[in-house]
Structures are given as structure tokens and as C-alpha cells.
Amino acid sequence: MAWTARLKRLRDHAERRLPVVTTLTGRLLSANLLDAATRLAAQAFLAAVPLLFALAAFTPHSVREQFLASLRTMFGLAGRSDQALQEVLGDSTDAALRETTGIVGLVVALVxxxxxxxxxxxxxxxxxxLPRAGTRIAAWRWVVWLLVLVPAVLLLGPLRDGLGAGxxxxxxxxxxxxxxxxxxxQHLLPAGRVSWLPLLPGALLAAAATSALALTARLYMPTALNRALGEYGSLGLVLTVLSWLIVLCAAVTFAVTIGAVLAVEPPLDRFLARPGDDTGADDQRR
Incomplete structure (x- = not known):
């Protein structure tokens, strides 16, 4: 058919003019990115919930208040959802019960x-x-990343408020x-096998995606959380948060993958790829 031939010509023309489109499409379709994003979201949820109880049990009141303010900023919490979070992070819970749940939460969080x-x-x-990095090389990086990630979330509230400026x-x-x-x-977790400059497109895309989702979360999440709590109780809260995490992790996964393709394909490769760069060389040596 005529329109089929025309589409084929347009595709061939695009591939000749912009080869990055072909590479990017193939990578996005072949990498099972949605599966990876779902696994990432599930692991984030399994780590975050027990960690929340551990923070409530063992951190000072000022730290809990700051963490609560950051979560309010991220999700625009109000009403029943905000009250539920205050019950976890506040001082109203019995001290012995809070310490017991905190110990259990800390053990589960560490695992x-x-x-x-x-x-x-x-x-x-x-x-x-890249192939998987060896456990001996990567294990300490997993711990360091988590130790930095928690304070980064803690500081999100003051940063989003512009340190008081708006x-x-x-x-x-x-x-x-x-x-x-x-x-x-991107540099730490793959064991430093990719130099800093080529990682910049993925970092910018991931930052833009997470910042945009944080803004939209303030519009969508308060209503969704309160409605879920009202209709389904705690189970509704879990499903709503997990759904949001899946969207967030999918955005990060696609952003990092698209950034990696853009960094090594024309026209950005001439600015970002360094002569002699070999992302797999270090891994092969290890």
C-alpha cells in the first residue's frame, strides 16, 4: 500500500539522519525496562517501610520532624494520610512499643x-x-549509596522550600x-566503570523526571492517599504508594537508559565520549 511504503521511506530517512533513534528504540524495547522498574520499586518499598519505623524509634525528635516535613513536601500530605504518618513518626506511640517495632524494622531494613x-x-x-560487578567490589558501594540517600531525602524539604526563599x-x-x-x-553503583562526563545526560534526565513527578505528586497524591485510606484502609495506602513508586522508578530507569544511549551516539558522543573510554575494561580486569 502507498501509505506503508511512505512510512517505510520516512523511517529509513530518519534512521539515516538520526541513527540514535534506531539505537534508542531498540534499547528501550529489548531491555525489559518495565520489569526492571517494577523490581526496583518493590525493593524500594520493602526497604522504605521498615526503615521508616526504625527512624521513628531511634532518631531524635528534630530529625523525625524534618523527615516528616520532607515527606509532606514530596507528597503534599494532608488530612488522614498526614495523620497516619504522624502516628508513625510522632511521640504519641508507647515508647516500649516504638522501640520494639523499631528494632524489627531496623533488622528488616538492613536485610x-x-x-x-x-x-x-x-x-x-x-x-x-555492563556485566554485574563482583560482590567484593560492589558491596560497600551498596551501603554507602543508602547512607547518602537517606540524608538526601531528609534535606529535600528545605531545598524545595528554597531554604526559606520559596x-x-x-x-x-x-x-x-x-x-x-x-x-x-550512576558512577558509584556500577563500580566506577563509566567516567563522569558520559553520565551527565542520564543524570539530567533522571533529575528532570523525578523533579516533575515530585511536583505532580503534590497535586495527585494527597487526594489519592486519603481516598485509599477511606475506602480500603492501610491496604489502600500501600497500593497507592507502591503505584507511585513504580511510576517513579520507571521514570528513573528510562531516563538512565536514554541518557546512556544519547551519550554514545551522535551528536553528543563527540562532546561526552572520551578517547579510549571502555566501559567494560575495568570489569574484565576485575
Whole structure:
């Protein structure tokens, strides 16, 4: 048919003019990115919930208040959802019960948290076509990433408020900080097998995606959380948060993968790829 032939000609023309489109399409369709994002979201949820109870049990009141403020900023919490979070992080719970749940939460968090780190590391490695790093080399990186990630979430609230100046300063500060976090994440978790400069497109895309989702979360999540709590109780809260995490992790997974393709394909490769760069060389030596 005429329209089929025309579409084929347009596709061939696009492939000749923009070969990155072909590479990017093939990577997005072949890498099982949605499966990877779902696993990443599940591991994030399994790590975050027990960690929340551990923070409530063992951190000072000021730290809990700051963490609560950051979560309010991220999700725009109000009403029943905000009250439920205050019951976990507040001082109203019996001290002995809070300490017991905190110990259990800390043990579960320590067991499950490295699974989150490993899932994030695998996302970065797949984006760059790298084999898995050896446990001996990567294990300490998983722990360090988590130890930095928790304070980063804690500081999100003050940054989004522009350190008191408002959103006009907060939005660029969050974007800049997020870019730094994702740049460092992509370098740390794959065991430093990719140099810093080629990681920049993925970091910028991931920062833009997470910042945009954080803004939309303030519009969508309060209503969704309160409705879920009202209709289904705690189970509705779990399903709503997990759904949001899947969207967030999918955005990060696609951003990192697209950034990796853009960094090694024309026209950005001439600016970002360094002579002699070989992302797999270090791994083969290890």
C-alpha cells in the first residue's frame, strides 16, 4: 500500500539522519525496562517501610520532624494520610512499643535495603551494557549509596522550600541537587566503570523526571492517599504508594537508559565520549 511504503521511506530517512533513534528504540524495547522498574520499586518499598519505623524509634525528635516535613513536601500530605504518618513518626506511640517495632524494622531494613541498592545498580549496569560487578567490589558501594540517600531525602524539604526563599529558588536547587545525586549514583553503583562526563545526560534526565513527578505528586497524591485510606484502609495506602513508586522508578530507569544511549551516539558522543573510554575494561580486569 502507498501509505506503508511512505512510512517505510520516512523511517529509513530518519534512521539515516538520526541513527540514535534506531539505537534508542531498540534499547528501550529489548531491555525489559518495565520489569526492571517494577523490581526496583518493590525493593524500594520493602526497604522504605521498615526503615521508616526504625527512624521513628531511634532518631531524635528534630530529625523525625524534618523527615516528616520532607515527606509532606514530596507528597503534599494532608488530612488522614498526614495523620497516619504522624502516628508513625510522632511521640504519641508507647515508647516500649516504638522501640520494639523499631528494632524489627531496623533488622528488616538492613536485610532488604541492599536489595534496593543491588536493583538500582543493575539498572545502571543494564543501561550501559555492563556485566554485574563482583560482590567484593560492589558491596560497600551498596551501603554507602543508602547512607547518602537517606540524608538526601531528609534535606529535600528545605531545598524545595528554597531554604526559606520559596519555590522560585527551591525548584532549581532541587534540580541541581538531584542531578548531582543521579550523576554520583550512576558512577558509584556500577563500580566506577563509566567516567563522569558520559553520565551527565542520564543524570539530567533522571533529575528532570523525578523533579516533575515530585511536583505532580503534590497535586495527585494527597487526594489519592486519603481516598485509599477511606475506602480500603492501610491496604489502600500501600497500593497507592507502591503505584507511585513504580511510576517513579520507571521514570528513573528510562531516563538512565536514554541518557546512556544519547551519550554514545551522535551528536553528543563527540562532546561526552572520551578517547579510549571502555566501559567494560575495568570489569574484565576485575
Amino acid at each position: 532488604s535495603a541492599t536489595g534496593f541498592s543491588r536493583a538500582m545498580a543493575r539498572v545502571c549496569e543494564r543501561a550501559w551494557g 519555590m522560585w529558588l527551591g525548584a532549581p536547587l532541587v534540580l541541581l541537587a538531584s542531578t548531582g545525586v543521579w550523576l554520583w549514583t
